[in-house]
Amino acid sequence: MTIDAVYLLQLTLNGLTLGLIYALIAVGLSLIFGVMEIINFAHGELLMLGAFAMAFALPVMGLLYWPALATAILATMLIGWVIYELLLVRLRTDEFERSILVTLGLSIIIIHVMQYIFTATPRLVDTQYGFAGVEIGSIRITWTRVIGAVASLAAFGGLYAVLRHTQFGRAMRAIAQNREAALMVGIRPKVVARNAVVLAAGLCGLAGAAIAPIQLVTPYMGQFLIFKAFALVIIGGLGNIPGAIVAAIGLGLIESWIGGFFEIAWQEASVFVIMIVVLFLRPDGLFKRGGMRVG
Amino acid sequence: MKSAAILAAALAVALVLGALPLLTTSNYIIGIGVSALIFTVAAAALNLIYGYTGLLSFAQLGFWGIGGYTSALTVVTFGGSFWWGLVWAALINAVIALAVGYPTLRTNRHAFVIVTLTFALLVTLIARDWVGLTRGPLGIPNLPPPRAFGYSFDTTAKFYWIAWAFAVAMLAFLHALCSSRIGRTLIAIKQNEPLVRAQGISPMPYKLASFALSAAITGAAGGVYSFHLRIIDPLFLDFYYMQTFLIIVIIGGAGSFWGVVVSGAALSALPEALRFSADFRMIIYGVILVVAMFVMPSGVAGWLRERKVARLRQSLREALR
Amino acid sequence: MSAILKVSNLRKSYAGVHALDGVSFAVEAGSVTGLIGPNGSGKSTAIDCVSGFQKLDDGQVVLDDTDITGRPAHHIARAGLMRTFQTVRIYERLALRDNLAIAAQQFDPATWVDEFLRTRRYRDAVEAAEARARSLVELIGLQRYYEAETGILSYGQKKLVALAAALMPHPKIVLLDEPVAGVNPSRIREIEVALSELNRAGETFLIVEHNVEFITNLCHRVIVLDQGKKLAEGTAAEIHTDPRVLEAYLGMTPEMAEAEMRGAA
Numbered sequence: 001m002t003i004d005a006v007y008l009l010q011l012t013l014n015g016l017t018l019g020l021i022y023a024l025i026a027v028g029l030s031l032i033f034g035v036m037e038i039i040n041f042a043h044g045e046l047l048m049l050g051a052f053a054m055a056f057a058l059p060v061m062g063l064l065y066w067p068a069l070a071t072a073i074l075a076t077m078l079i080g081w082v083i084y085e086l087l088l089v090r091l092r093t094d095e096f097e098r099s100i101l102v103t104l105g106l107s108i109i110i111i112h113v114m115q116y117i118f119t120a121t122p123r124l125v126d127t128q129y130g131f132a133g134v135e136i137g138s139i140r141i142t143w144t145r146v147i148g149a150v151a152s153l154a155a156f157g158g159l160y161a162v163l164r165h166t167q168f169g170r171a172m173r174a175i176a177q178n179r180e181a182a183l184m185v186g187i188r189p190k191v192v193a194r195n196a197v198v199l200a201a202g203l204c205g206l207a208g209a210a211i212a213p214i215q216l217v218t219p220y221m222g223q224f225l226i227f228k229a230f231a232l233v234i235i236g237g238l239g240n241i242p243g244a245i246v247a248a249i250g251l252g253l254i255e256s257w258i259g260g261f262f263e264i265a266w267q268e269a270s271v272f273v274i275m276i277v278v279l280f281l282r283p284d285g286l287f288k289r290g291g292m293r294v295g
Numbered sequence: 296m297k298s299a300a301i302l303a304a305a306l307a308v309a310l311v312l313g314a315l316p317l318l319t320t321s322n323y324i325i326g327i328g329v330s331a332l333i334f335t336v337a338a339a340a341l342n343l344i345y346g347y348t349g350l351l352s353f354a355q356l357g358f359w360g361i362g363g364y365t366s367a368l369t370v371v372t373f374g375g376s377f378w379w380g381l382v383w384a385a386l387i388n389a390v391i392a393l394a395v396g397y398p399t400l401r402t403n404r405h406a407f408v409i410v411t412l413t414f415a416l417l418v419t420l421i422a423r424d425w426v427g428l429t430r431g432p433l434g435i436p437n438l439p440p441p442r443a444f445g446y447s448f449d450t451t452a453k454f455y456w457i458a459w460a461f462a463v464a465m466l467a468f469l470h471a472l473c474s475s476r477i478g479r480t481l482i483a484i485k486q487n488e489p490l491v492r493a494q495g496i497s498p499m500p501y502k503l504a505s506f507a508l509s510a511a512i513t514g515a516a517g518g519v520y521s522f523h524l525r526i527i528d529p530l531f532l533d534f535y536y537m538q539t540f541l542i543i544v545i546i547g548g549a550g551s552f553w554g555v556v557v558s559g560a561a562l563s564a565l566p567e568a569l570r571f572s573a574d575f576r577m578i579i580y581g582v583i584l585v586v587a588m589f590v591m592p593s594g595v596a597g598w599l600r601e602r603k604v605a606r607l608r609q610s611l612r613e614a615l616r
Numbered sequence: 617m618s619a620i621l622k623v624s625n626l627r628k629s630y631a632g633v634h635a636l637d638g639v640s641f642a643v644e645a646g647s648v649t650g651l652i653g654p655n656g657s658g659k660s661t662a663i664d665c666v667s668g669f670q671k672l673d674d675g676q677v678v679l680d681d682t683d684i685t686g687r688p689a690h691h692i693a694r695a696g697l698m699r700t701f702q703t704v705r706i707y708e709r710l711a712l713r714d715n716l717a718i719a720a721q722q723f724d725p726a727t728w729v730d731e732f733l734r735t736r737r738y739r740d741a742v743e744a745a746e747a748r749a750r751s752l753v754e755l756i757g758l759q760r761y762y763e764a765e766t767g768i769l770s771y772g773q774k775k776l777v778a779l780a781a782a783l784m785p786h787p788k789i790v791l792l793d794e795p796v797a798g799v800n801p802s803r804i805r806e807i808e809v810a811l812s813e814l815n816r817a818g819e820t821f822l823i824v825e826h827n828v829e830f831i832t833n834l835c836h837r838v839i840v841l842d843q844g845k846k847l848a849e850g851t852a853a854e855i856h857t858d859p860r861v862l863e864a865y866l867g868m869t870p871e872m873a874e875a876e877m878r879g880a881a
Contacts, residue, residue, distance in 0.1 A: 033405075039405060039408070039409070047411060050444055061462040087585070090589065096404060096405065096408075097345075097351045097404075097408075098588050100351060100408060101351075101541070101584055101588050102584070102585055102588045102589075103546070103581070105580075105581040105583075105584030105585035105588070106581065106585060107581075108538065108577055108578070108580060108581030108584070109578055109581035109582060109585070110412070111577075111579045112574040112575075112581065113574075113578060115574050116574040116575070116578070226410060227413050227416045228551070230409040230412060230413065231409065231413050234405075234406050234407070234409050234410070238403075238405055238406075262547055268417065268420045268422070269417055269420070271413070272413050272414065272417045275410065276395065276399075276410070276411060279398045279399060279401075279402055279406060279410065280398035306812040319625055321628035375720045389786070475728065475731055475732070476721055476728065477708075477728055479714065479717075479718060479721075480718065480721070482707075482709075483707055483710070483718050486707045486708065486709055486710070487705050487706070487708075488706055489669070489701070489705060490701070490705040490706070490707070491690075491718075492668075492669075492688075492689040492693070492787075493667065493669075493689060493690075493693055493698065493699055493705070493782075494690075494693055494698075494699070494718065494719050494721075494722060494781070495690050495722035495723065495785070496690055496721070496722050497688070497690045521855065604765050604767070604768065607764055607765070607768065608768045611760070611761070611764065611768065614760070
């Protein structure tokens with residue numbers, strides 16, 4: 001079977017875009033884990049809410065992409081803040097299973113409330129760009145995908161800047177690296193945790209809003225993506241942000257390549273197989289538990 | 296002796312439950328009885344790995360599904376009997392649990408939870424997409440009733456007795472296991488693993504055995520349930536089942552054998568009562584989960600135990616004065 | 617008397633710090649030996665490495681003529697070396713009797729088959745363990761709590777439970793990691809008395825501690841570590857006046873220490 005170079009390139013580009021989206025989700029998860037030592041099972045729902053926010057904001061804003069994106073992100077961050085203040089703030093760091101079950105319950109509630117109100121009918125989201133795209137040779141990429149990728153990259157750049165250069169970011173890294181020491185220095189864990197959750201929600205909101213014009217929006221959309229994000233966080237090393245990004249992009253590419261040549265089932269299985277292999281060889285993940293190293 | 300009294304009571308209740316089809320002719324009620332029995336077994340298996348060993352495993356859903364499909368395929372594709380289907384359901388799941396458990400249990404608890412969740416989701420995808428094996432979204436309908444020595448268990452009432460015998464056998468086994476030294480070691484591992492190692496016990500074989508046993512039992516339960524439904528399809532792997540098992544364990548009290556059994560019997564009627572809207576039922580499940588985690592994280596049994604301990608503390612304090 | 621535990625040339629470093637830098641010592645059977653040193657001297661690391669909870673970079677550990685270097689913790693325990701932990705470890709949600717039963721479990725010949733069939737072997741093992749448990753519980757004075765959940769006990773009492781648990785399987789030696797740290801002063805004396813009695817009955821202990829009085833009262837020999845190396849070794853009296861020890865611990869010369877003690881008298 002001769003492999004069409006153009007086809008491969010198309011797959012690769014798709015894989016990169018997919019990987020960036022995965023990275024947005026995985027980084028948020030890693031962030032929350034690093035700061036609070038809990039795995040947020042409702043993370044996928046934050047993405048879904050971002051997508052729905054985008055779906056509703058667009059018509060209101062005359063299908064203008066950027067204002068709708070901003071609105072969606074802000075709305076998701078607000079929801080993240082509410083979730084933190086109502087529920088997550090009550091969880092202690094040593095209660096791992098309890099926090100899973102709480103966020104699982106939350107996830108169930110959110111999905112089914114959304115389904116109850118909006119039904120499971122998939123929604124098509126239209127933007128000012130429609131289906132227009134850019135052509136490179138015989139490869140076609142829609143603007144929405146390009147913008148999605150660009151926005152993701154911008155978000156990572158911004159995240160890097162925040163973690164490296166702001167007080168707020170440094171506090172998060174301190175807590176992730178050495179909780180006791182950070183507390184002794186006077187860093188307030190509740191404030192840092194809240195910031196981390198809101199930030200992670202923002203990243204999810206961005207991911208959801210970016211996906212909305214590309215895929216169909218349903219209440220279950222977060223669920224399909226989230227379990228891969230979990231696997232990515234494990235593969236990359238719990239709490240390790242660069243690790244999560246590398247793993248995410250890697251997965252996006254691998255899935256895209258496999259999906260292009262083999263059956264869908266293998267594409268989905270690949271993340272699981274990779275995860276098991278990685279755990280077998282390197283139980284702590286491919287990169288060590290980073291405590292949010294930023295480079 | 297207190298435990299002898301409890302066992303005697305349990306035996307009495309079991310006999311009464313066995314007589315259910317004689318007490319009512321409503322297939323609806325008997326059907327609920329079948330669900331209650333099977334869900335209780337699955338919950339008890341989850342209790343073994345989560346309540347006793349301290350490992351939150353979402354893989355149970357995967358084992359349940361694999362068990363259901365294995366039994367169905369044994370009968371329909373390979374021409375075996377229902378009974379062999381159950382045996383294969385148990386064995387195959389045990390082997391899978393060992394294969395998945397070995398790399399995962401060497402890491403940490405976080406990884407274990409995530410791997411088991413991913414596993415369950417993967418099984419769901421395979422059920423839907425590997426059409427050659429599982430017949431895809433259409434599933435395998437018209438599963439024949441179990442037969443033994445020429446006798447056909449073709450009514451709900453007759454099937455009830457299979458479910459009853461299965462439940463009694465599985466729960467008896469689990470009870471024996473949980474009250475043995477092995478059960479005690481699992482509890483110790485859950486509470487303080489470094490201490491267990493310092494006392495000469497290697498935790499890994501215990502964790503693996505617990506995982507494999509809970510997989511086998513859950514798989515067998517899935518096998519029985521698929522024949523109760525008379526059809527198996529990807530809906531069998533709906534997360535709803537995992538939630539049901541989880542809520543039974545949490546409300547009853549993770550780590551309490553009888554707490555989970557009683558909870559299983561009581562709550563299995565719940566899905567039926569909440570049948571009015573699938574979404575609403577799930578919302579209630581979610582709310583129960585969240586509220587229970589804050590108000591009664593150790594379930595009813597745990598709450599009762601804590602009160603007993605508080606009373607003990609109080610009386611000891613008074614004795615010292 | 618022969619050495620029941622012999623460690624030679626232990627080396628362990630992490631992140632560039634030499635926690636253990638060629639430490640060698642021996643513990644005689646039937647003795648109570650102290651292992652002291654300022655913070656960061658490597659005492660706890662030594663315990664962790666000897667008992668298999670941390671991996672040694674180099675060195676050898678011999679227990680009663682058996683080389684146990686590098687073995688996993690549970691193997692070492694089964695070979696007869698038991699330990700307690702600095703932050704007390706017991707099964708808080710289990711009764712005292714269960715705590716002690718689990719501690720003895722791995723050391724009797726009964727298997728799960730024996731248990732299931734309730735064979736003679738199983739019943740004898742359980743009886744023997746129960747008898748040992750009751751005598752140890754009496755020794756530590758916690759008979760009234762035999763059936764109670766250990767979580768309700770005070771910190772000092774929990775430390776006694778941990779000690780009793782470590783002794784259940786008739787070990788060759790017990791390593792105690794700061795047995796009286798964080799314990800009420802009134803309890804410290806209780807623990808001292810218990811250890812003394814146990815030693816008279818033939819038990820061997822290696823005790824890591826900061827509490828100098830405790831060590832002085834109990835130990836036949838004391839080993840002093842400093843910055844990963846063995847600084848001195850001798851009786852408690854010898855250690856007290858060893859100028860190197862005083863320098864390391866207190867930054868004083870013998871004359872200054874003398875003056876200190878006279879001043880305090």
